[in-house]
Amino acid sequence: MATKPHILILEARYYEDIADDLARGAAAELDAWGATYERVELAGAYEIPGGMRMAIATGKYDGYLALGCVIRGETTHYDHICAEVVRGVNDLAMKHMAPVGFGVLTCETMEQARARADPKRKDKGREAAIACMRMVELAATLRVTG
Numbered sequence: 035m036a037t038k039p040h041i042l043i044l045e046a047r048y049y050e051d052i053a054d055d056l057a058r059g060a061a062a063e064l065d066a067w068g069a070t071y072e073r074v075e076l077a078g079a080y081e082i083p084g085g086m087r088m089a090i091a092t093g094k095y096d097g098y099l100a101l102g103c104v105i106r107g108e109t110t111h112y113d114h115i116c117a118e119v120v121r122g123v124n125d126l127a128m129k130h131m132a133p134v135g136f137g138v139l140t141c142e143t144m145e146q147a148r149a150r151a152d153p154k155r156k157d158k159g160r161e162a163a164i165a166c167m168r169m170v171e172l173a174a175t176l177r178v179t180g
Contacts, residue, residue: 078102086126
């Protein structure tokens, strides 16, 4: 890749401490790949697909990193949000051939979320950044344009 890839990190900030840990792990990995990135804060996970679609329209980014967390509550709200976020992000990736890393945690408890987000534990932000960068590399190798 001739130039440094430029990534947009879309952060659902509903659970701020979880979002901070996910972003910390992701940023460290993007730095290791030599990528540049911008961070945009969203209210929650549901807003990720809309924000990603707006960003894709700008043509400014080589890849997109979705970070956030949804924790099951007492109602079916969790199921609806999780399904729509996954569907929305996947639809955008497919339609626009957009390199995406998906780091939206879907957890039963806050402790599960903390363990998965923490860069010293499961570091799912880092894993999502790796997936994003590998898709960016694949797109460049195949000379894919959206």
